[in-house]
Amino acid sequence: MPTTTAMRTLDEHRAASLALAAPLPTVVVGLPDALGHVLAQDVRTDEPLPRWDNSAMDGYAVRADDVRDASDATPVTLRVVADLPAGSSGRPVVEPGTAARIMTGAPVPPGADAVVPVEDTDAGTTTVEVRASKAVGQHVRRAGEDAVPGDLVVAAGTLLGPAHVAAVASVGVAQVAVHRRPRVAVISTGDELVTPGTTLAHGQIPDSNSWLLAAAVREAGGEAMRLGPVGDDPDALRDLLHGLDGGVDAIVTSGGVSVGAFDVVKAALLDEPDVVFVPVAVQPGKPQGLGRLPGGTPVFALPGNPVSSFVSFELFVRPALLRMRGLTDVERPTTTAVVDDGWRTPPGRAQVMPVRFVAPAASGAGARTPTHPHVVRATAGGSGSHLVARLALAEGLAIVPPDTQVAAGDLVTVLRVAP
Structure with missing residues (x-):
């Protein structure tokens, strides 16, 4: 366990923390579980979106030439040949002098090239009076105006929100490859710590750090395994850390990293060559530990004072967890x-x-x-x-x-x- 008195700058220690992190392997999830994950592969469309011309209004599909002179004073009467609700597979041909009643989203039938909104019409039993002229394409959503085959719909590296999930669904994709969420063990240390709700003896305090850090892990998009509080027994802590090594993606400890007589985390990691304890030129949060266990698991050893733990997590741990999730922008606003x-x-x-x-x-x-x-x-x-x-x-x-x-x-x- 290298220990140095040479002080690191905040930026140097942050860079060392980020160097421990890399995007985690990908898993395939269904759309119900995609929200909040980071997309690992581009999603593209193989079809035009919309897939066919469709109506933007409830009304009547018409030939624009038939209603060129329509107005309130001179309405045009057309024969209604079909009803087309959304989802209809019908393809009636709209001949000159005819119209098809159509709902929003329904495919525009062959022969029709415009839609007259229902408020510009007076419906009869088998006919409709059109009281407004419409140009070719008016109130028609053209096939491919949203996307054409091959277009990128959602890029790899995107944190999937509701709109992204909808976009993926719109191209007919039911499953996506995403980076797995980091599994993070959170351990608070100190004989003085007891579980909240426990009657306190003199000298004891409720453990708040493990709850703070576990919540911070979840807020950063990780899965937290809260294991605190752990007493000041270096052998027991060493066994716990080695048992976790390789089974989680990161370990975050709080307490026991300073220069006192009972610095249990430093003692437990005494023989780990890839873990370093170093002062960082920041207040609060000067004493820090950082490195990898023999199985490759990153360990972030934070100071035990609660505000120091909170600040240290924000500066050094959160960015690393976001990188593990596959994000490139790991900064807070x-x-x-x-x-x-x-x-x-x-x-x-x-x-x-x-x-x-x-x-x-x-x-x-x-x-x-x-x-x-x-x-x-x-x-x-x-x-x-x-x-x-x-x-x-x-x-x-x-x-x-x-x-x-x-x-x-x-x-x-x-x-x-x-x-």
């Missing part, structure tokens, strides 16, 4: 925001400050930059790594470069971590 309250920053380290968005009226500082959203620290405690109860107020993470002071009115880059 960012925005430039005006700070309405200044704060102190640590020397030599980037700072990640949980923030919430506020109305510009909350401070006079906003009058100069009305086009930007405004933020304040999520809590008065700022980026204190233990402030988990107030973490729920955070809507974004302000990224402050090293050796940069933040004053009211300054602009900062904010990762949006809440809708």
Whole structure:
């Protein structure tokens, strides 16, 4: 287990985290299970879309020449030769002087080249009076106007949403190849941790990290296996990690990575040559561990303070999980925001400050930059790594470069971590 005192920058450690990740193998799923997966192969159409000319309106399929002079004053009477509901396979020929009653989506019959909406007609028993002229092609959806054979419908690498699933279904594809979701084991460590709801003895605290990280894995599109809390027994933890190696796609631990006497994760991974523990120039989240177990499973060893765990997951683990899912864009949405309250920053380290968005009226500082959203620290405690109860107020993470002071009115880059 290499341990170094040479400090990495935030970007260096992020790059090392991403280097552990690659798109997972593909599986074939049916359309009911496709939502939220990342497409692994292009979907193209073998047919024109629409497949045939069809009506854009409920009304009558006509020959445009027959209704060229139709108006309210001089309606044209046509003989109705057929009824064509959507899905009809009928192909009646519309001869001069005739029309076919037609519903939206039904194929336009041979001979017809326009559709008259029902509101421009007066229907009789076997005839229809047309009170408006229509040009050739009016209210007709042409075959192939949406796509032609060979067109790309949904590209590989697309995160499938409802519209993508509909597009795949529209070309008659019932199954798609997608990247498998990463299976992630989440382990919180520490003798002081107990399951929420348990009566606490003096010195004990409820385990929140395993719930935090498991939820974060699921929000990132992974499948979480929550295994915390685990006590400060290096041998037991080592056995657990080796048992998981090769059976999951990643392991995320929290706690036991610093320089204390009971750093169980460091002790458990003492003999792993491909796992490194390194300080990172970021606050919170300085102590970090990273690497692969002998079976190749990536392990992300995060600090145990809850805000540190949350920030570390966002910066280092989430992007790697998104890459495993097959995504190329692994970034959170960012925005430039005006700070309405200044704060102190640590020397030599980037700072990640949980923030919430506020109305510009909350401070006079906003009058100069009305086009930007405004933020304040999520809590008065700022980026204190233990402030988990107030973490729920955070809507974004302000990224402050090293050796940069933040004053009211300054602009900062904010990762949006809440809708």
